[in-house]
Amino acid sequence: MNHELFDAAIVDLDGTMVDTLGDFVAALNQMLAETLPGRWPAAGLDAATVERMVGKGSEHLVRSTLKHVGAQMGSAQSAINLIANFDAAFAAYQRHYTGINGRHSAVYPGVPEGLRTLQQAGLRLACLTNKPLAFALELLKLKGLDGFFTQVFGGDSFERKKPDPLPLLKTCECLGTSPARTLMIGDSSNDARAARAAGCPVVLVTYGYNHGEPVRDVDADGFIDSLAELHLQK
Template sequence: MSRLDEPLAGIGAAAHRLRAAVVDLDGTMVDTVDDFTATLNGMLAELGARPVSREEVSGYIGKGSEHLVRTVLAARFSAEETEARFAAALDRYQAHYAEVNGRHTRLYPDVEPGLAALAQAGVKLACVTNKPHRFAVALLEKYGLARYFSVILGGDSVARKKPDPLPMLTACNALGVPPAEAVAIGDSENDALAGRAAGMTTLTVPYGYNHGKAIQTINSDGIVPTLLEAARFIANPSSGSGATLNR
């Protein structure tokens, strides 16, 4: 059973050798659900279909644009209609998102201080997201965060998306750090699954989306309230930071 009241001692030794952090974007650094909702509703209006709500969209985020569009269509059309409409719908979704990207978003608390603290501690940083690369870069630049990352990988940067470990392994390779010396930080099961499969330490933030499931259901090494607390723990595991065991 998950425990939220124990120190994150279980990965203390690992934290002493962590030299890189691979950070998710949507739901971890930036709250983007309203962007997704507006984009999907623009697409659905063109299809003459009923709109989505913020709550519905929150349960779908995290597996890439293709999955998001297909899931929304499947909730409104038959399987045959979904397949017939998918390619055109995805094209319209991407067109709408290019116009909306960053318009209805907000930065989560302590994101930039956390990234700055990690960089100051000498931790190499990569952003790995299932969002298309061009949209990820534009969003990071909007908030002045792109400068912290030497590697930015989107869902179209490599052949497979999270929860497959390939994006994480690719990021670690680009950073020049073995996966065993890197930590994956995200808000969903996809991040933890990808990180674990890659051989990384995994930390989870308690906000974000996680497909509508409780954060305690994620099999990660621990929960960190913010990226700043993650940075404090990584830099000094015995500091008594806000990190807690999640096992």
């Protein structure tokens, strides 16, 4: 990959730099235990179920969880009541996630090396995630990744979230770079669709969360098994 093609890179967070699935599972199960006292089984949601719902922001994750749980409940009215109680459930999720952010997560192998490669090539770096900004900033700091980025934007930083192109276009604007010279690095069709619509080249990692779909079926410019594989040459 020729680093002279790029002035900057935008890097996704969940599923790209940090495996946060354990955080999501823990926060959602705590949310459900609070929302359904005495009725939510101790085993709770499993990681495979949650993984399919991750990627489009916290609101989407909570709504998808409530729909999934509602469909598992015997009473149609109970399911309707659960889904209608979104505001209370979302507030509970936010509160529980605040308490466990980063505790059940880990940086993927090769991430620091890959970010250093991008920095050494002279690229400006931004983190762009659909995770709420406060959670993203805290997680990056907890995992020692905050020093790599000049800009960090979350799912509540702009009017719309990925896969809408607006967050990428706004991030490019803040970086002072054109989309065509700004590489998007992500893990899912959300990142690829946003990049395509914004006019950014896009590379996807093969290990993240792609809504249960094979990531190599996504329209992208390349795939890597680790950020350490980012070799930028003249």
